[in-house]
Amino acid sequence: MTDTKIGFSxxxxxxxxxxxxxxxxxxGVKxxxxxxxxxxxxxxxxxxLEGTDRVVAERLHxxxxxxxxxLDPKTWYGFPTYAKDGKNIVFYQPSSKFDARYGTVGFEEHAALDDGDMWPVAYAVIEMTDAVERRLRELVRRAAG
Known part of the structure; x- marks a missing residue:
């Protein structure tokens, strides 16, 4: 028998x-x-956060x-998030949030990452290496405009 549960997890x-x-x-807070x-x-x-999730989130911060x-730090659905003029630009979705294999650094529609007809808006991160940090620095600079 198949699972027919419908709705949100x-x-x-x-x-x-x-x-x-x-x-x-x-x-009311301004x-x-x-x-x-x-x-x-x-x-x-x-x-x-714990483990790799915490390392990635701290480093992204x-x-x-x-x-x-x-960019102003805040939370969005419990994710560490950074916004410009009230519009979310970049966030970290920890792997622990949805029992995923990896955490995700994601970029919202107001991030200045447009590149032709198609571009990535999320990056899986399984470890914070020097190369990953360099790439994230470049992406954050671009995204923030």
Whole structure:
């Protein structure tokens, strides 16, 4: 018999609940207070990660801070995320979030990565090597415009 379960997985429902919590936490908060609260949330999201997920998220945070300081850290569905003018540019989806084999550094539609008729918007990361860091630095610089 095949599994006919329809709907969202537990992990997907949890992510949606995290997003609702994020929106509630920021309601009525503006300016510097909002940016500070979003930074704290981003750092907290990174701090609860383990293993490679934590290494990649911590390093991505440093990369964004150095290569695109104009991006504001925040969370988005519980993911460490970096935005420009309120628009998400880059995020890290840890492998632990959906029991995946690898974490993903993803870029949203406002990232300046357009390259002809087709380009990648997500990168699987299984280890943070020097080569991976160099590539992410280049991508973050480009994406931030």
């Amino acid at each position: 537990d992990a997907e429902r949890q992510a949606m609940q995290q997003r609702a919590d994020e929106l509630r936490a920021m309601k 300016g510097a207070a909002k940016k500070a609260k979003e930074l704290d949330a981003c750092l907290a999201a990174i701090a609860v 440093v990369i964004v801070s150095e290569e695109a300081p104009q």
